[in-house]
Amino acid sequence: MVCSLQKDSATGGYMERQGHLVVQISKDDKSKSVGVCKINMADFVATPENGGKNKVKQKLLMEKCPDKGANIVCTMSTQPINGGSSALSCMMSDM
Numbered sequence: 041m042v043c044s045l046q047k048d049s050a051t052g053g054y055m056e057r058q059g060h061l062v063v064q065i066s067k068d069d070k071s072k073s074v075g076v077c078k079i080n081m082a083d084f085v086a087t088p089e090n091g092g093k094n095k096v097k098q099k100l101l102m103e104k105c106p107d108k109g110a111n112i113v114c115t116m117s118t119q120p121i122n123g124g125s126s127a128l129s130c131m132m133s134d135m
Contacts, residue, residue: 043081045118045128054128057081063102063112075105077112084116085128 045054061077077100084096095117102110118128 045081045085054082054085061100061112061114063105073104075102075110077102081116085118 043057043059045057047053048055057080059079059081061079062073063075063077064071064073066072079100083098095115097113097115099111099113102112
């Protein structure tokens with residue numbers, strides 16, 4: 041998953057950017073969706089609250105899943121686009 045975020049000039053933070061991660065299981069050549077995670081990409085931006093890290097790990101609750109307590113853990117990193125600070129590129133690195 042790759043996306044870009046824009047800075048909000050009014051608040052100084054990054055604008056909310058919703059993404060959906062669909063979790064599927066596959067067997068042979070058939071696949072079935074087993075859940076969806078909603079992700080606000082701006083939650084993965086380095087902030088004083090997360091220690092200023094540009095690589096943030098979060099536990100995400102899976103929706104539309106038979107197991108109502110199911111979750112996944114993913115790590116996403118961010119980096120400035122073209123060395124600027126008004127736009128960021130985000131990439132999910134592992135789950």
